[in-house]
Structures are given as C-alpha cells and as structure tokens.
Amino acid sequence: xxxxxxxxxxxxxxxxxxxxxxxxxxxxxxxxxxxxxxxxxxxxxxxxxxxxxxxxxxxxxxxxxxxxxxxxxxxxxxxxxxxxxxxxxxxxxxxxxxxxxxxxxxxxxxxxxxxxxxxxxxxxxxxxxxxxxxxxxxxxxxxxxxxxxxxxxxxxxxxxxxxxxxxxxxxxxxxxxxxxxxxxxxxxxxxxxxxxxxxxxxxxxxxxxxxxxxxxxxxxxxxxxxxxxxxxxxxxxxxxxxxxxxxxxxxxxxxxxxxxxxxxxxxxxxxxxxxxxxxxxxxxxxxxxxxxxxxxxxxxxxxxxxxxxxxxxxxxxxxxxxxxxxxxxxxxxxxxxxxxxxxxxxxxxxxxxxxxxxxxxxxxxxxxxxxxxxxxxxxxxxxxxxxxxxxxxxxxxxxxxxxxxxxxxxxxxxxxxxxxxxxxxxxxxxxxxxxxxxxxxxxxxxxxx
Amino acid sequence: xxxxxxxxxxxxxxxxxxxxxxxxxxxxxxxxxxxxxxxxxxxxxxxxxxxxxxxxxxxxxxxxxxxxxxxxxxxxxxxxxxxxxxxxxxxxxxxxxxxxxxxxxxxxxxxxxxxxxxxxxxxxxxxxxxxxxxxxxxxxxxxxxxxxxxxxxxxxxxxxxxxxxxxxxxxxxxxxxxxxxxxxxxxxxxxxxxxxxxxxxxxxxxxxxxxxxxxxxxxxxxxxxxxxxxxxxxxxxxxxxxxxxxxxxxxxxxxxxxxxxxxxxxxxxxxxxxxxxxxxxxxxxxxxxxxxxxxx
Numbered sequence: 001x002x003x004x005x006x007x008x009x010x011x012x013x014x015x016x017x018x019x020x021x022x023x024x025x026x027x028x029x030x031x032x033x034x035x036x037x038x039x040x041x042x043x044x045x046x047x048x049x050x051x052x053x054x055x056x057x058x059x060x061x062x063x064x065x066x067x068x069x070x071x072x073x074x075x076x077x078x079x080x081x082x083x084x085x086x087x088x089x090x091x092x093x094x095x096x097x098x099x100x101x102x103x104x105x106x107x108x109x110x111x112x113x114x115x116x117x118x119x120x121x122x123x124x125x126x127x128x129x130x131x132x133x134x135x136x137x138x139x140x141x142x143x144x145x146x147x148x149x150x151x152x153x154x155x156x157x158x159x160x161x162x163x164x165x166x167x168x169x170x171x172x173x174x175x176x177x178x179x180x181x182x183x184x185x186x187x188x189x190x191x192x193x194x195x196x197x198x199x200x201x202x203x204x205x206x207x208x209x210x211x212x213x214x215x216x217x218x219x220x221x222x223x224x225x226x227x228x229x230x231x232x233x234x235x236x237x238x239x240x241x242x243x244x245x246x247x248x249x250x251x252x253x254x255x256x257x258x259x260x261x262x263x264x265x266x267x268x269x270x271x272x273x274x275x276x277x278x279x280x281x282x283x284x285x286x287x288x289x290x291x292x293x294x295x296x297x298x299x300x301x302x303x304x305x306x307x308x309x310x311x312x313x314x315x316x317x318x319x320x321x322x323x324x325x326x327x328x329x330x331x332x333x334x335x336x337x338x339x340x341x342x343x344x345x346x347x348x349x350x351x352x353x354x355x356x357x358x359x360x361x362x363x364x365x366x367x368x369x370x371x372x373x374x375x376x377x378x379x380x381x382x383x384x385x386x387x388x389x390x391x392x393x394x395x396x397x398x399x400x401x402x403x404x405x406x407x408x409x410x411x412x413x414x415x416x417x418x419x420x421x422x423x424x425x426x427x428x429x430x431x432x433x434x435x436x437x438x439x440x441x442x443x444x445x446x447x448x449x
Numbered sequence: 450x451x452x453x454x455x456x457x458x459x460x461x462x463x464x465x466x467x468x469x470x471x472x473x474x475x476x477x478x479x480x481x482x483x484x485x486x487x488x489x490x491x492x493x494x495x496x497x498x499x500x501x502x503x504x505x506x507x508x509x510x511x512x513x514x515x516x517x518x519x520x521x522x523x524x525x526x527x528x529x530x531x532x533x534x535x536x537x538x539x540x541x542x543x544x545x546x547x548x549x550x551x552x553x554x555x556x557x558x559x560x561x562x563x564x565x566x567x568x569x570x571x572x573x574x575x576x577x578x579x580x581x582x583x584x585x586x587x588x589x590x591x592x593x594x595x596x597x598x599x600x601x602x603x604x605x606x607x608x609x610x611x612x613x614x615x616x617x618x619x620x621x622x623x624x625x626x627x628x629x630x631x632x633x634x635x636x637x638x639x640x641x642x643x644x645x646x647x648x649x650x651x652x653x654x655x656x657x658x659x660x661x662x663x664x665x666x667x668x669x670x671x672x673x674x675x676x677x678x679x680x681x682x683x684x685x686x687x688x689x690x691x692x693x694x695x696x697x698x699x700x701x702x703x704x705x706x707x708x709x710x711x712x713x714x715x716x717x718x719x720x721x722x723x724x725x726x727x728x729x730x731x732x733x734x735x736x737x738x739x740x741x742x743x744x745x
Contacts, residue, residue: 010545010737011737011738011739013541013545014541014542014545014715014718014719014737015710015711015715017537017538017541017542017545018538018711018712018714018715018718019712020534020537020538021534021535021537021538021611021714022611022614022615022618022712022714023618063645065640065641065645065666065667067666067667068666069641069646069647069664069666071641071645133645135664138664170649170662249459249460250459306459310484310485310486311484338484338485338486338487340486342483342487344484401625402625402626447625448625
C-alpha cells in the first residue's frame with residue numbers, strides 16, 4: 001500500500017465535506033492529528049506477614065498511536081519498600097546484634113530464637129521505559145526501547161530490540177528479542193568482600209577503628225569486611241524466541257525459549273551467613289559469595305481458549321534452569337468469567353517450586369568459610385514451594401475507562417537444605433527457614449487521554 | 450438470519466463477532482476484549498443505526514424521504530436535517546468530481562441491466578434517459594429539493610459507507626474497547642486493538658482465490674469493484690460503473706479499488722471515483738494522495 005502525503009485541494013475539500021456530513025469534529029479519528037494517549041495506571045500494594053517487606057508500587061504506562069501502526073510507549077514505575085528482610089543469619093539462643101548492613105549506620109538486635117531480620121530495609125526505586133515500534137514490512141514489526149532505573153544504591157540502564165513476523169494470514173507469529181542491561185551497585189559502606197567476616201556488633205569499638213588500617217585486606221582499611229567506597233557492576237544479556245500459533249477459532253498457544261546471561265557482581269551486598277559451632281550457635285558472620293556469572297534457560301508454554309463462547313481459560317507452564325543448580329517449575333491457571341456483559345471475575349492459581357542453588361547454605365560450620373568458594377543463605381536461592389491464589393474483578397465502563405482490582409495471597413514453604421552436618425543437631429532447635437506469606441492488592445484503571 | 454436479527458459467533462482470535470444483515474450485505478461488529486453478551490449489546494446498537502439509515506434512504510420502500518422525492522413529479526419536497534446534510538454533501542461531491550459523482554445517476558439502471566449478458570444498451574436508449582441525469586438540473590436550497598419529473602435520487606452509492614461511519618460513532622459512545630464495523634467489506638475501526646496491533650482486514654477480490662490482508666489500525670477501508678455485476682460483449686467487460694455525464698459504462702478500469710481513509714464515507718467516495726477514472730484510476734488516486742490498493 002502506497003502512502004502519499006501529497007494532498008490536493010480537491011482531496012482536502014472532500015475530507016472537509018465528509019467531516020461536515022459526519023458531524024464535523026465529533027468524528028473521532030477523522031483527523032490524523034487527533035492522537036490520544038492510552039493511559040494504563042495501576043498501583044500494587046504488597047505486604048508480607050510478620051512486618052516483613054511492605055511495598056507500594058504505582059505504575060503508569062502511556063501509549064501513543066502515531067498512526068500507520070507506529071506506537072510510542074512510555075512507562076514509569078515507582079517502588080517504595082519498607083519493612084524487614086532476612087539478613088541470612090540463623091537464629092541463636094541469645095539475642096544477636098548486627099551492624100553495618102543496609103541503611104548505613106546503626107545496629108539492630110534480634111531476640112533469641114528469632115530469624116534475624118534487618119528492619120532498616122527501606123528503599124525507593126524508580127524505573128522508566130521508552131519504547132517505539134513500527135512496521136518494517138507488511139508482516140514484520142520492529143521495536144526498540146531503552147530503560148533506566150535508579151535506587152538508593154543501584155543504577156541501571158538498558159536497551160532492547162525485538163522483531164516479530166506474521167505468517168500464514170497472521171495465524172502464526174514468530175518473534176525474537178534481545179536486550180542488554182548494565183547495572184551499577186554502590187552499597188552503603190562499600191562492596192563487601194565475599195566470605196569476609198562481618199562485624200557482629202559494636203561498630204568501631206572493637207579496636208579496628210577507621211584510623212587503624214590494620215586489616216588483612218588492603219582494600220578494607222577498617223577491617224569491617226567491606227571495601228570502603230567501592231562499587232561494582234554487572235551486565236545482563238537476554239534473548240527470547242517466541243512462537244504464537246492460532247490453533248482454532250477459539251484457541252491459541254504460545255511457546256517461548258529464553259536465555260539470560262548475567263555477568264559481574266551477583267551478590268546481595270547486605271546478605272550474610274552465620275558461621276556456627278557444633279552447638280548451632282553463631283561464632284561469627286561472613287558476607288555471602290556467589291559466582292560471578294549466571295546463565296539461565298527457560299521454556300514457557302501457554303494455552304488460551306475461549307469457553308462457553310464467553311469466558312477465557314488461560315493456562316501456562318514455565319521451566320527454568322540455571323548453572324547455579326536452581327531449577328524451577330511454574331504452573332499457572334486462570335479463568336476469566338464474564339458474569340455480566342461488562343464485568344468479569346477471574347480466579348487465578350499458581351504453583352511454583354524450585355530447587356536450591358548448589359552453594360545455598362543455611363549456615364556455615366566454623367572453618368568452612370575458609371574452604372568454600374561460594375556460599376549464600378539467601379532464602380530466594382534455597383529450595384521452596386509456593387502457592388499464589390487470587391481473584392480479579394474487572395469492568396469495561398461505558399464511555400469511560402476500564403478498571404480492575406486483584407487480590408492475591410502468596411504462601412511460600414521452604415524445604416530446609418544446606419544445613420552443615422556437624423551443626424545439624426545444634427541448629428535443629430531453630431526454625432531455619434520460616435514460611436513466608438504475603439498479600440497483594442492491585443488496582444488498575446485504564447483510560448484515554 | 451433475517452432482517453432484525455443479530456447473531457454472535459466466536460472468531461479466530463478468541464473474540465466474538467456480532468453479525469446482522471443490512472443493505473443487501475452481511476454486516477459485522479468486532480469488539481476486542483468483550484465477552485459475547487457485550488458484543489451482542491454493541492451489535493444491536495450498530496445494527497439499529499444501520500437499519501435506521503437503510504429504512505430512511507432505501508429506494509425499495511414507499512414510506513421514506515427518498516420515495517417522497519422520487520415520486521414528487523416535479524414538486525418541491527422538504528427534507529429532514531440528515532437528508533439535507535447528505536444532499537449538501539452530494540452537491541459538493543458533484544462539484545469536486547466535475548460531475549463524476551452524481552446521486553441522480555440511478556435512472557441509468559433503466560437501460561443498463563448488469564446481468565452478465567452481452568446486452569449493451571444502444572446509443573438511442575442511453576440518449577433517451579440522459580436528460581433525467583445530472584445534479585445541475587436539480588434545485589437544492591435546504592431544506593427544499595426540487596427535481597424535474599422523472600428524475601430520481603439514489604444514495605446507494607455511498608449510503609452503506611455512511612452507515613458504517615454512523616454505526617461506529619454510536620459504538621464509540623457506548624464503549625471504550627476497540628471496535629470495528631464492517632458492512633459488506635466497507636469498514637471502519639475505532640482504533641488499534643488492545644495489544645496495539647492493527648486489525649487485519651481480508652479483501653475479497655473477484656476471481657482471486659487468495660484473500661489479501663490489509664492492516665488497519667484506525668480509520669476506514671472501502672472497496673469498489675464490479676464484482677459480479679457486469680456485461681461482456683466482444684471481449685470487452687462493461688462493469689457496473691456508469692459515467693453520469695455520458696451514461697456509458699467505464700471500461701478498461703481496475704476490478705477492485707480499496708482505499709484507506711479517515712472515514713468509510715471518504716474512502717468509499719475515493720474508491721468510487723477511482724473506478725470512474727477507468728484506466729486512469731491509479732493516477733487519479735495518486736493525484737489526490739489517497740492511500741489505496743488497486744487490483745486489475
């Protein structure tokens with residue numbers, strides 16, 4: 001189809017006459033200039049039980065149709081996190097005091113027999129996205145975007161490129177995408193030295209003051225296990241190949257393969273491990289150490305079907321495996337029930353399970369910190385199962401926007417693995433990986449502007 | 450499906466299409482992201498509007514304004530607001546097209562019978578009816594229309610496209626979801642689908658087995674062609690495209706012209722005028738900057 005911008009006076013007169021016939025400016029879309037933004041807004045409230053992480057996340061996405069199937073999209077996400085997060089240490093029979101983790105100065109004390117939580121966890125994260133997509137040919141669409149993110153101690157920038165191609169009268173769509181992201185992490189107090197001892201308590205009072213560069217590591221003049229002022233970085237490269245197929249007038253399926261390679265600094269600079277004796281009580285604490293690269297492969301399959309000429313069944317499965325030894329399975333099922341012409345109710349159930357990373361350890365036995373290459377007590381790298389159950393209600397309002405509300409409950413149960421054998425009995429009196437539950441509420445509103 | 454019925458069926462992308470018949474064509478309403486019940490409700494809104502326009506301007510009825518005009522016998526007829534707007538439009542089109550577009554040309558049907566035969570009317574027969582064709586013979590001073598006895602007006606050439614635009618306006622007022630209205634291949638969409646993609650519109654070309662698919666994000670598509678209505682004599686195809694100035698069929702033109710424009714009405718006018726330009730269809734479309742596909 002040829003596009004010709006040249007418009008003669010006769011054509012302009014015809015357009016004007018047609019507009020007058022159809023009610024002038026009251027014909028939306030008749031003016032190419034009359035572009036409107038499609039605005040999608042949502043706010044997510046995430047609340048973990050027992051005063052752990054609380055998050056509020058407003059999202060705003062605007063899409064501008066530039067005509068000719070060219071779309072410009074911009075998105076901004078703000079995350080506000082507060083609450084407490086496990087620092088990786090095991091419980092102890094006596095109160096434990098920690099310093100020097102997130103939040104900078106100050107210390108916090110965990111009562112006996114409780115999982116140490118760093119309650120100074122507080123962060124605001126802002127992420128932005130700019131994206132543009134346009135037709136490259138009758139069947140091909142190219143899109144590219146840039147992203148940027150900023151947190152208190154974290155800066156990221158990325159770019160992505162994707163292409164999709166329609167085949168067989170648009171019954172088949174093949175797509176490929178590539179993205180690259182570069183992250184800079186600048187932890188409070190500098191990057192910890194992997195497996196170096198963390199000051200358990202007392203800050204500078206242990207005699208290794210800031211003026212006494214007597215630490216064993218030249219990069220750590222104050223001997224607190226952190227390389228003062230030093231930051232680190234990582235890069236993440238992602239690739240995804242997708243195939244979407246219309247199976248019948250009522251069903252379609254989607255298959256994706258994705259690969260992700262993360263290189264550079266993988267540690268969580270605020271996570272530690274307890275080094276325990278045979279009695280299971282902590283002797284000291286060391287910073288975690290993860291390999292400096294992680295390769296992930298994932299397969300994703302989805303099936304969507306129209307039911308009873310009215311509802312939508314949506315089922316998906318995802319398998320992920322990485323070179324850290326983590327494998328996960330996700331099974332997701334949703335059913336959108338249109339109980340009225342403009343309203344739907346959508347129950348949703350998800351089951352997730354993952355194996356632990358090879359180096360995941362609940363704690364290290366005294367001396368092991370000198371022998372192991374990698375170790376992390378981060379529960380997110382441990383073995384666990386999780387259920388998510390929820391329901392969403394939504395509407396398409398007349399002559400207004402559409403709204404939706406979703407309430408979900410998340411329950412995670414850890415399978416305790418990675419307990420040092422020599423301290424197993426001593427540690428058995430503690431709840432090493434307590435279950436986690438969370439409530440999520442998402443409110444969405446979409447409108448034209 | 451008879452007049453007055455609508456029917457909702459599932460379609461390929463998992464959505465629904467509401468269907469009805471109007472203006473001798475199958476009509477369809479597509480709503481992206483609405484369940485069957487909502488599609489049915491919206492289809493009723495669109496169908497009511499299309500049926501209203503059909504009843505208002507059909508030349509096959511004896512209870513409407515067109516019948517009153519065509520049987521006035523030379524007397525002035527007072528018309529309603531909507532008809533007045535349409536006559537204003539017809540007058541502008543007649544001027545803009547140098548007389549190519551003429552709502553009084555329907556009288557030529559008395560001598561041209563596009564039944565697939567080789568019966569081309571002779572010059573005498575054409576000359577006999579030609580005095581009854583020509584907007585320049587009409588006195589139009591809104592709201593009064595006066596035509597010489599025997600002349601007729603016919604909105605058939607553009608009424609369907611107008612009905613599509615009107616139906617879409619009604620749907621826009623009723624829903625924010627992306628919608629598309631299609632009456633016999635003339636169609637208009639409110640905007641891209643919810644995922645940002647355009648609608649994929651298959652265009653039926655006579656004697657072609659494949660159905661070319663054109664993308665449409667917003668705006669409208671209208672096609673004009675001789676489809677099955679033509680005469681064939683001495684190897685020359687006389688399509689159902691009559692030049693109101695000569696009373697003769699325009700030969701040597703494309704089989705089908707599909708135009709994409711902001712409104713279905715505008716697209717329909719451009720595709721009709723392109724056919725009237727015969728072998729010069731493409732250069733005509735180009736000269737007026739039309740976004741069009743021409744099939745020969």
